Amino acid sequence: MELDFNRDWLLMKEDGSSCHVNLPHDAMIHEQRSFSNRNGDKTGFFPGGKYVYKKEFSLDSRSSDEQIIIHFNGVYGRTKLLLNGQNVGNHLYGYTPFDVDITDASVDGQNVLEVIVDNTLVPNTRWYSGSGIYRMVTLIRRDRTHIDDVRINTVCINPPTIHVSCNMKNANVIIIDADGKIVAEGPLGDLVIENANLWSSKTPYLYTCQISTESEYVEKKFGIRELKWSSEKGLTINGQVEKLRGGCIHHDNGVIGACAFKDAEYRKVRILKEAGYNAIRSSHNPCSESLLDACDELGMYVLDEAFDGWYMPKNHHDYSRVFWDEYKSDLSTMVERDYNHPSVIIYSIGNEVSEVGTEEGIKLASEMTEFVRKLDSSRPVTCGINIMLTVWAKQGMGIYRDEAEYVAEPLPELDYVEEKKSGSAFFNALAQKLGSLMSTQTKTKKAGVVVDGIAGSFDVLGLNYGQCRYDMELKNHPERILLGTETYIGDLAYNWSRVMSSNVLIGDFCWTAMDYIGEAGIGAWQYESSKEMPLLAGSGAIDILGNADAQNGFQKVVWGLEDIYIGVRPVNMSSQKVLKKAWRFTDAIPSWNWPGYEGEKAHVEVYSNGSYVKLELNGKTLGKKRVKGYRTDFVCKYDKGTLTAISYDLLGKELARTVLSSGHGISELSVKAEKKNMKANGQDLNYIILESIDEAGIWCPADEKELTVSIEGPAVIQGIGTAKPYSNRSFTDNAQKTYQGRCQIVIRSLYEPGEVTIHIKTADGMDKTVRMDVM
Structure with missing residues (x-):
């Protein structure tokens, strides 16, 4: 039996402060960033620290044949575990899961577990690590003799055959497909699954393997796929x-x-x-x-x-x-x-x-x-x-x-x-x-x-x-x-x-x-107005909010997933000097909506698998260039309207076209929640996306707004912030400023049902409300 062990821990810090938290919990993200801590730019200037996570829990009806395990999926920092004052385990590597056997140290009734996490020996990482119990924890109660070491391996795909093994030689196996239908059963060993659906990146079909004895059963998800590698064919999946x-x-x-x-x-x-x-x-x-x-x-x-x-x-x-x-x-x-x-x-x-x-x-x-x-x-x-x-x-x-x-x-x-x-x-x-x-x-x-x-x-x-x-x-x-x-x-x-x-x-x-x-800052291009503390690497083709930029557009064209793409370097920054970085080849984004910057220089990049690209603004040709390495670059003056890129083959035949358009009117703050409702399990997240748009619904990246966020009901703000690579803001601060017109709020459910209301107020007088039910 596996039980959720993430609820209601007491977190105690070195300064004597304490608070109740639910896991997973990252203590580092709550710390004050500083130029004086030894982590420096490695962690975005977040310091380490020492933390004690304390949980009181009750164990009833224990039997002499029972084993009690606490499974930690990951704790960052040198970890020591005490149960009722007795050392029951230690762990050093912050990225591997580990089990702590508390069978002998636990007692009937009330128990006290302390997880002491020491991340003061810094620097110990080259990137942001986090601190504390940042992955989930499970309490496991099972027989001392139990099913373990389950392995499911694809023997071949013609006919589709799997091999199932575990430590219990007398176990039985049932294979269930995604529709809940039993497709194979028998003892441990080889099982043939007729007309099996094979797993691959394109067809990620999963089966469920149930392994049972007279006293218990376990379930494992698996996929049937044949993996081979050779110098003749390279890497093959299912042939x-x-x-x-x-x-x-x-x-x-x-x-x-x-x-x-x-x-x-x-x-x-x-x-x-x-x-x-x-x-x-x-x-x-x-x-x-x-x-x-x-x-x-x-x-x-x-x-x-x-x-x-x-x-x-x-x-x-x-x-x-x-x-x-x-x-x-x-x-x-x-x-x-x-x-x-x-x-x-x-x-x-x-x-x-x-x-x-x-x-x-x-x-x-x-x-x-x-x-x-x-x-x-x-x-x-x-x-x-x-x-x-x-x-x-x-x-x-x-x-x-x-x-x-x-x-x-x-x-x-x-x-x-x-x-x-x-x-x-x-x-x-x-x-x-x-x-x-x-x-x-x-x-x-x-x-x-x-x-x-x-x-x-x-x-x-x-x-x-x-x-x-x-x-x-x-x-x-x-x-x-x-x-x-x-x-x-x-x-x-x-x-x-x-x-x-x-x-x-x-x-x-x-x-x-x-x-x-x-x-x-290893990838983030630094404009002369960027005076704030470096926070993010700035190298991603997708930003930390989940928005793709022109680097990803370039990838899609090269991979053959798209025919043409337009990216525009931020027009509102075009007059500033910029320090370019090795881990970013462009800071272009998919926008031609820069009101107030008419007449400013605009750097336009078009990626295409054609031979030539023509760029037009409002039907007027701005230029036609040969594509080199899937890329063409144009410089023009920004003006509102429609920017069109057209790709051609060597003979002048049109292959593809794409457009970016500017909008009109006063900007508005769009607020969209990715979920309508949330589960009352303490683990459910709802991403709320804030974006400046104009009356045409077009993204306004130059429009940045100061805003504050508050919440009511059985949920908390797990994090809030932007993709700005140089920033003094904290992801735990409910007062933020949008970056390139965007901000993200992540809401976490609690364990009680009820209605949640999120209020977003901007400095220019906008007032937005989002409601959802926690069920």
Whole structure:
């Protein structure tokens, strides 16, 4: 029996303050950002902290044959657990789930659990991590002898055959289809499912496997899919060659921080799928199981990544300090948890690990790959190798070095200064200065030594920013399966041409699909008026609210999902100087509605799979240009009306056209809730989208409004904010200013039914009300 254990915890902070919270809960998002904390731009200037989560609960009718487990899906920070004052467990890695057995320490009646989360040893991450119990918790009561280790594997698809195993040899199996019909049953072992629906990104069909004994039964969702990889065909799913239109994502969920609500994870995957992606990389850590459930249901392939680093530090307090003691346990936890998820098609054991340039690192890579294969031989293993970073590390550059013997103690705070970069951050800093020139180093002899040394350690050679080496690898090593594990979106035209023309280059994962908190400013173009604190990376093709920009429009055209796209750089910023960043090739957005900026310079970008593009404004031709790398650029004066882009082939035949229009009238604040009602389960989220529109209903990105939000009824504001990359605002502050005309409010239900009313008031006198029922 599994029970919701997320309700009514007491959170106590170091300053003596306390409050009641429901889980999941991210303590970091509630902290005051500051230039003086040691996390710096890594977390968007959010500090760490130490927190105690306390829960009182009652256990009745316990039997001597019963085992009582508390399952944590994820706690960020060094974690110690006390039950009735007795230490019942510890956990170090913030991204792996873990169980705590409280059978012997618990008592009949009232019990007190304390979860002590220490995230004061910072910096320990290169991006926003969150703090505390940010994933869900479950109380499990079961027999000491119980069904466990359930594995469901596709044996073949002709005929469709699965193999079901678990620790209970006398268990029975029933397979149920999506309509609730029994399609197979029998003992453990092989089962044939006649006329089975196969799982893939295009057809994500899920079955339910019921495994039962005389005393219990468990259910597992699964998909029937055949996964193969070879140098002849590359990657195939159910016998069909699959090319991965991939995007890297971090684990935060925008304005609600690190909290891994099922609704938030599902919404994220849905948005990514609608944006054209068929694969995501869980950069650079195990994702939540809720995210994998969403990927299974919606049809999103997953590159399942274990670690950002190994034993060489990337910053002072990171995972490297405990790597040798913990990595096997954490790696096996990830693989064993994720085995039955059909969406998981590749494992990654690391990201930009400079160790692979050493004999010790190569040996470790091979050992880790073999370790994963013994746990699961049905999926290939890769690692995101940054060739340039590894070459530099071999020469002593970009390596983090302790100034004194490492001590696991908090560092003193200091006014923010640009710290000496190491590891991946060193690469980021150089990329900003050198741009695309850096990638040419992947073609040197030293780079070849690195690649040849490590390639044999993996089933798939993953390359971060290694596109300049693709042609060499394809020519000289046709036996190697390649994957662009991390790339610039601006390089997609070249990268995708190589993917589509080669069997062994199986896909491309851009940095990043969705924007994220932390690594603040690596992609966000900085205008001279941007004086606020860096908050977001600003590199996503989709912003933290879920809105796609021109980078995603470019991707869709290159991938062949759309024929033509218009993007316009913010006309209201065209007179300002701008500092462009390496991880964003454009800041254009799909809007031609800039009232008050008539006559200002407008930079228009048109992406097309044609040979020529003509741009018209109100029927007047502004120019016709040859398409290069799917892209044409125009500069004109902004004027209201209709902007039309038309693409042509070499013979002048029209292929496609698209338009952007300006509107008219006074702007209004549109308020739309994604759900009509909510469930009274303490976990349901409702996203409320605020957007400035004019009388024609057209988005007004230059119209920014100061607003305040309040709520009444059995729900709370889980987060509120915008996609502004440089901002001093807090996601917990009910007073906000829209950015590019937009703001997002995330409402969380409580456990009681009733009517919820949200009031939105703007400084210019608008008053909006949203009502919904919590049921």
